[in-house]
Amino acid sequence: MGRHRPRDLSVHVDEADGTVRLIGGYSPASGRYHFPLAPVCPYTGADDVQEVRLSEVGRLWAWTAVTAAPPGYEGPVPYGFGIVELEAEALRVVGRLTEPDPTRLAAGQPMRVVVERLPGDLDMWAFAPEAAPT
Numbered sequence: 658m659g660r661h662r663p664r665d666l667s668v669h670v671d672e673a674d675g676t677v678r679l680i681g682g683y684s685p686a687s688g689r690y691h692f693p694l695a696p697v698c699p700y701t702g703a704d705d706v707q708e709v710r711l712s713e714v715g716r717l718w719a720w721t722a723v724t725a726a727p728p729g730y731e732g733p734v735p736y737g738f739g740i741v742e743l744e745a746e747a748l749r750v751v752g753r754l755t756e757p758d759p760t761r762l763a764a765g766q767p768m769r770v771v772v773e774r775l776p777g778d779l780d781m782w783a784f785a786p787e788a789a790p791t
Contacts, residue, residue, distance in 0.1 A: 667693045668782045669710055670772065677770045678710040679743075679750065679782065690746040711748065714787070715741040717766040718749055722759050732775045733757075741768045741784045753783040762786065 669678045682691050684698035684706050691699050720739030737754025756762055767787035772780050
């Protein structure tokens with residue numbers, strides 16, 4: 658897959674090395690990160706949120722396969738869906754997984770944020786496994 662540029666403002670792709678990072682928020686008042694970016698802290702309501710580039714790696718926390726297409730979705734099924742905990746921020750993010758087979762995934766498996774091309778030339782962020790489970 659070549660380098661795709663998502664139209665989604667919640668993603669940043671580094672021009673130099675292609676690293677994909679989600680854009681989130683950090684509130685100094687609460688000391689917590691959140692995703693997606695919001696103008697106020699979802700934990701405390703503080704309005705001191707700073708835009709930050711979140712970790713590009715994390716660990717798989719929970720997962721499933723979506724086997725029936727949601728209304729309006731024209732992409733392939735099944736597709737993976739899960740929760741990945743970003744390591745540096747200890748933030749759990751819900752999103753699409755590039756691996757559709759749940760038996761090929763394992764708790765704690767390293768994951769990386771990537772850009773995935775979907776039908777209609779839609780570029781979307783997703784989490785991809787870094788290595789096969791042991």
